[in-house]
Amino acid sequence: MFEQLFPNVQVDDMITATNETLFMTFFSVLGTFIFGLLLGLLLYLTGPGGIWQNKIANWITAAFVNVFRAIPFIILILLLFPFTDFFVGTIRGPSAALPALIIGGAPFYARLVEIALKEVDKGVIEAAKAMGAKYRTIIFKVLLPESTPALISGLTVTAIALISYTAVAGVIGAGGLGDFAYFYGFQRNSFDVVFVCTVLIVIIVFVFQFIGDFASRKLDKR
Template identity: 45%
Template sequence: MPEAVLLENLWRATVETFYMVGVSAVLATVIGLPLGLLLVITNAGGVLENPSLNQSLGAIVNVGRSLPFIILLVAIIPLTRLIVGTTIGSTAALVPLTLAAIPFFARVAETSLLEVDRGLIEAAQSMGCSYWQIILKVLIPEAFPSLILGATIMVISLLNYSAMAGVVGGGGLGDLAIRYGYQRFDTRVMLITVVLLIVLVQITQFLGDRLAKQLRKR
């Protein structure tokens, strides 16, 4: 592959990867965080204790987490086609990526929120704070650094998932590696895409760690 064509393909694939990971991470956070909150507040001893609801939500989240991504990718092809009108391309990959990330982040958020000092919650309750005040002014702010680290792990997982989406023409660096590297036996393309993915993971981890550290100092 000529250098100019390779650079153009790498740029396009990198932009597609950012698009897939960025949009799916935002959607997973918007849906997964409330789901994690529900798991915490409906748990035994939670501010809205509800064992039956908690168990039902927990079962749904566990089912979502137990499916290997490559199987989920293929299994929901009809749903993907229904939602976006196609099963090929970076936009189509958003559906399985988001569905895979939601239960993952829900459990991450649950773990982060459960780490909040129980004494702070009890103090807020004794002061007459409402459920929403406890959630918005105690639980989330206290768990925020841990939530940032959890979101960092999710984004890194999504980078890996987005590469896997290339198996079914999902676009991005994974698609480039498979179509031009593996199928055309171009080792150079394979190596470059692997290096790019490693660099993206390292940058993501560095930024997440730094942001969480700064928040903890405050």
């Protein structure tokens, strides 16, 4: 029945494309979380009223975040071709998409991190300072634990955006479901392939959304 409904879909190739999408999504989310968290912390800590308040450092960080947030993802991939080729050794395939995915996703997540940190009760921070807590203690024992549910929610939103980015990256040869839908579906007028790829991407989005919402609720009740 499946072959009758979707005659142009090669199951083995579709599984390979799905695995490539999951590979790009997982490692780009991991890289985005690390670098986005660092950028978000720097934005918050060097901003007005932050414990490392510094106008120059804050301006430089904000400028970096704003510039890379403003560049459309498809253009960012093209701009990063020399960088990608130097570090990865190729500009094609799932691994080659990771630099652009991380550099495109980290600034987006950094702003969500900054917003999450700003929601932490100032009284808790002041209390920690009054008790003589060091900067490291304030960051790792107060700011991050208090903002964890919001950080997870922000990461979920970012992960879903990155899934759509992987589809865009596929159009220029990064592999994954986007690549499969474009080259084996659209260019060959095989719209059953495009449909199946779309369904699989939607399922992946739902799975990430469910995991993110579940983790956020659990942490919010602690």
